Amino acid sequence: MTAPETLQFENETLILIDQTLLPQELTYFHCQSVAQTFDAIKRLVVRGAPAIGIAAAYGVCLTAPSSDQGHQAAYQPGASQADYLAAIDYLATSRPTAVNLFWALDRMREIVETTALPQLRETLLSEARAIHEHDRTMCHAIGRHGAGLLQESRSILTHCNAGGLATSTWGTALAPIYCLQEQGRKPKVFADETRPLLQGGRLTAWELSQAGVDVTVITDSMAGSLMRLGKIDAVIVGADRISASGDVANKIGTYPVAVLAKHHGLPFYVAAPTNTFDLKLMSGDDIPIEQRDRDEVAAPYGIKIVPDQASVLNPAFDVTPASYVDAIITEQGIIAEPNAEKIAEHFASASAN
Ligand SMILES: CSC[C@@H](O)[C@@H](O)C(=O)COP(=O)(O)O
Numbered sequence: 001m002t003a004p005e006t007l008q009f010e011n012e013t014l015i016l017i018d019q020t021l022l023p024q025e026l027t028y029f030h031c032q033s034v035a036q037t038f039d040a041i042k043r044l045v046v047r048g049a050p051a052i053g054i055a056a057a058y059g060v061c062l063t064a065p066s067s068d069q070g071h072q073a074a075y076q077p078g079a080s081q082a083d084y085l086a087a088i089d090y091l092a093t094s095r096p097t098a099v100n101l102f103w104a105l106d107r108m109r110e111i112v113e114t115t116a117l118p119q120l121r122e123t124l125l126s127e128a129r130a131i132h133e134h135d136r137t138m139c140h141a142i143g144r145h146g147a148g149l150l151q152e153s154r155s156i157l158t159h160c161n162a163g164g165l166a167t168s169t170w171g172t173a174l175a176p177i178y179c180l181q182e183q184g185r186k187p188k189v190f191a192d193e194t195r196p197l198l199q200g201g202r203l204t205a206w207e208l209s210q211a212g213v214d215v216t217v218i219t220d221s222m223a224g225s226l227m228r229l230g231k232i233d234a235v236i237v238g239a240d241r242i243s244a245s246g247d248v249a250n251k252i253g254t255y256p257v258a259v260l261a262k263h264h265g266l267p268f269y270v271a272a273p274t275n276t277f278d279l280k281l282m283s284g285d286d287i288p289i290e291q292r293d294r295d296e297v298a299a300p301y302g303i304k305i306v307p308d309q310a311s312v313l314n315p316a317f318d319v320t321p322a323s324y325v326d327a328i329i330t331e332q333g334i335i336a337e338p339n340a341e342k343i344a345e346h347f348a349s350a351s352a353n
Pocket residue numbers: 044047048049050098159160161162163166167171172173199237238239240250251252316
């Protein structure tokens with residue numbers, strides 16, 4: 001079965017699977033303006049670090065002439081260089097943590113700054129398509145490298161959704177699982193439901209079951225007990241930003257899973273493309289963490305479960321120090337026991353090839 005496309009761009013429209021509605025319904029959200037693209041990223045219609053970057057790149061291509069309508073106007077030809085730059089700056093404020101967003105927008109900015117206006121729109125669209133295509137290649141390469149690492153693991157725990165819904169195709173953390181499935185190895189996946197927005201229970205469970213992968217959803221608090229009972233062989237997660245020293249920002253709840261894995265002597269792997277690294281940041285403590293609305297925790301699906309008088313914390317991500325990570329799997333290969341030196345070497349050998 002072919003999986004539905006997470007993102008498509010046709011007829012001057014960015015078409016996204018509306019991930020806020022899964023698994024109840026598979027519906028598509030159409031963006032015809034920069035503002036609609038911003039809204040789709042902010043509300044998590046499209047989410048996951050690589051998918052956010054691809055969506056933003058296409059969003060730049062929807063720039064209409066003169067942004068004095070607050071980026072609301074649907075695409076029409078005739079935008080100026082200043083209009084495109086304003087759209088890029090605006091889209092960069094949609095979400096703060098996933099560095100792939102800024103990586104993609106920087107690529108678009110460079111095109112704006114170096115291309116003559118008559119060719120600009122066409123060149124921007126080719127760049128967005130190249131970013132999208134690069135992501136497909138990346139997912140498959142991570143799948144192959146990661147499947148090698150997971151050969152001996154039958155039961156694999158993952159957190160959040162780092163699959164096809166978070167990228168263009170196989171995902172990052174789920175790519176090795178799809179690869180193992182293709183090899184006929186029948187991996188068994190435990191998906192943390194991932195409070196508060198249930199990306200594991202709703203999205204990972206949906207896409208894996210669509211693909212015929214054996215998936216069991218657990219509440220986040222069950223992971224430790226399953227590990228103690230010997231039911232988990234390895235953990236694999238994605239990342240939103242990785243510092244130059246190998247500290248990993250990922251969905252809130254990743255850090256406790258890493259601590260539990262270490263305690264139980266289980267390998268903890270992070271799968272992420274090289275564009276998820278932020279080599280300007282030496283420590284994960286410098287990664288900006290998105291704080292989201294209290295109602296995501298206090299009133300999920302409109303049902304109040306926390307009294308108004310109580311304060312609520314809702315950071316969307318946490319940071320797992322590199323010392324808890326057994327390996328980072330990128331499209332270039334594997335960084336075992338990552339640290340600043342090994343990461344610098346990985347990037348040096350990638351640019352030499
Ligand atoms: C390949 S996606 C990796 C990460 O982006 C993913 O694990 C994650 O944390 C997504 O968070 P989200 O808030 O759903 O965008």
